[in-house]
Amino acid sequence: MNAVEMLGITKRFNGMPANDNVDFYVEKGEIHSLLGENGAGKTTLMNILFGMYRADSGIIKINGEEVSISSPRVAIENGISMVHQHFMLVDSLTVTENIVLGQEPKKGPFFDLEDAFRQIGELADRYHFKVDPRAKISELSVGVRQRVEILKALYHKADILILDEPTAVLTPQEVDDLFTVLRGLKEDGKTVIIITHKLKETMAVADSVTILRKGKKVTRLPIEEVDEQKLADLMVGRFVDLNIKKKDLRADRPVRISLEDIVLEKNGKNVLDHVSLEIRSGEILGIAGVEGNGQTELIEVITGIERRYSGRITEDGRDITGTDAAGMLKVIGHIPEDRGMRGYISNFSNWENLILGYHTLPQYMTRQGILKTKQIRKDAQEAIEVYDVRTEGIDQPTGSLSGGNQQKLIVGRALKHHNGVLVAAQPTRGVDIGAIEYIHSQLMAVRDSGGAVILISADLDEIVKLSDRIAVIYEGRIAACRPASGFTESELGAYMLGKGDSADEE
Amino acid sequence: MKNKITDFLKRSQILVSAASLILALLICGLVIAVCGYSPMEAYGAMLKGAFGSKYYFSQTLGTMIPLVFSGLAMLMAVKVGIFNIGIEGQMLVGSFAAALAGRYITGLPKIIHLPLALLAGAMMGGLWALIAAWLKNALGINEVILTIMLNYVAQYVVSYLVSFPFHAEGNVVRTEDIQPTASMTTMVAHTRLYTGIYLAVAATVLIWLMLRYTKFGYELRAVGSNSSAAETAGINAKRYILAAMFLSGALAGIGGAGEVLGYWGYYIPTMTQGYGFDGIAIATMGRSEPLGTFISAFLFGALRNGATGMNRSTSIPGELIEVLEGLVILFVSTPGIFRAARKIIRARNERRTGNGLSA
Structure with a gap:
């Protein structure tokens, strides 16, 4: 039985397909990894499932029944919950208050805080979450805050839990704790989807994996049939060298x-x-x-x-x-x-950003403070080739590049000029x-x-x-x-x- | 070549500005029609009033001189990321300082006296703006509030000075006439057009070159676009805020000084009233680029004189021109309207194709 089934999902932004006829399914009671690079369309696909976006075409089935998820509210009614990368918690409120927000237990017209504490305490115990229901969010570590988010989803009776890059901000111990939590949820019959680009985590916790590349589904495989190298190659679409060849340290290192x-x-x-x-x-x-x-x-x-x-x-x-x-x-x-x-100034062109901080060097500026634009542009042209910045050209505003290419530009600038x-x-x-x-x-x-x-x-x-x-x-x-x-x-x-x-x- | 031209159009967003102007003209035409007048007659009279003869055209050029300076003043502030609402006050103190320098410095040849009087206007305007910039840097006070308040201070202090210590003989509240050695030459007799237009052109070109080709301009734009990134690049943001605000105020001051030295010949209250605020609209319509600002100042000058012409030769009230001005500003400063419209159209097209696929 499939908890989630998404068939032929297509979603375009400004004419560019973010999801291109994607088929995606998750079996009930499994932990599924949705793997892909940035911009592969993972988050878009899950936002469609959670009702944040509407697909241009395609159908969604929950537990075998076709549904129209027009808003997150409808998604929650269908037992779907999403834990976003950036937590949506109110710092000054307690764990309990955050969790019950919007569905508070009432005693007459009043908010029954004691009952809420009790309910959340029981919920946390049931899943072996180490969370104090009376603690203020501002006192909690990132890992615990994430557990609060998961508890919130459970309180809203979620059966299908989507986690967007859940380990991005966690320490190794917290990652281990999270995985324990996720396995506990699975034992309880919940379905978990993690959106990630991390191979190690996929191998560590997932039962199966769907790989997206450039908005298209590449494949869906059970975890037994893959390893990290294979996942990386499928994700990128070519052989990726995961191992860094480290030369021996030099003898003299002043x-x-x-x-x-x-x-x-x-x-x-x-x-x-x-x-x-x-x-x-x-x-x-x-x-x-x-x-x-x-x-x-x-x-x-x-x-x-x-x-x-x-x-x-x-x-x-x-x-x-x-x-x-x-x-x-x-x-x-x-x-x-x-x-x-x-790192960069978004409305500056690539050539302007490539000298940012180094624009006063004698090769770029005369002593009178006039920029040598001809030389700068020539160097910029070379730099975007050497550092493999994919761009329409040196006059394109850096803000309109993809994140990876912006980073390559910044790295290139530092590499070119550092001492x-x-x-x-x-x-x-x-x-x-x-x-x-x-x-x-x-x-x-x-x-x-x-x-x-x-x-x-x-x-x-x-x-x-x-x-x-x-x-x-x-x-x-x-x-x-x-x-x-x-x-x-x-x-x-x-x-x-x-x-x-x-x-x-x- | 063709690519270059379309690129240029795209980047400078001239199309958007032109489209806003046309749209504003159309809607204002409707308003005129609804008010019971003929839009064709109105626009005809306007065109004549703005461009109809050498006299009218000179008036238009003359009107644009202070507007170019207030527009450029706004542009300088915007480039460093500051909203200078104080151009009004900076122009005012600049014009008053120039009037005093033009009157009370004596015995100098024109070649020294005139620049000195202009410099007095520039310095005074610049220092007035610097007060706001310094307070912003030192105490973190919002520059919008500072500059608005300083406008009032400027207005009332100068009002006192011209009413009492520097009151010219006679009943009119104004200063004494400036010396002939401080006056700029009127280029076409009986018009507002004086040699200040050359200064306006020069300022536009210089600022364009400065922003594009110098370290100063590069760093200034960096600070205005992303001060954290500028700081990381070793640029002292606070210093640039001071420098750009001084320049902004100085440009406003020169604009005000020009009106005294080139047109009025003395300081009289309200002579520059409204020009400072016009500068905000002009720089916005000019997309905060020097050339665009120059062009939109010209357009504003034409609108003003067109309104006068319409008043003179038709029964249509000149206030309707203010409706037109308002509409132009509204459309130009909200390019979002155009972007949104484009998005809606595109989305609609996509939905059509999307539906086609699923069906």
């Missing part, structure tokens, strides 16, 4: 950049708490940590955007403490963590596998040619795969810093959650 006892205070709290790090040439230093533990501030300090810190920064032994962003950029290349916010030190923050966030492969190999090339790379990423796999040394940051402190081989994955996870030392003792 320290390029050194941070000594950096303290940064914000709102009375040390967001960077006596951080000391050495970045050596010829190696990649990975900074692992749950987002919001000081990574952003660390990047801002190293790149000179934030200058109100105490402590010392040196480059090749020379004191560069307090240098501003313009000065730091001459020393340290920067791939910003939030490309939309800091042997590179801060790469979330270098592959929201980027397709093909582009990830490319960006990883470029970062490796920088390392192999003697460059020093600091890699900050929320994606632990990326850190583990690329780094020579890993520093774990937790609440603004470096909880541990060792060669990459010195950590097991669970140790890393423990340090990321601030339980590093207890994990060592156990």
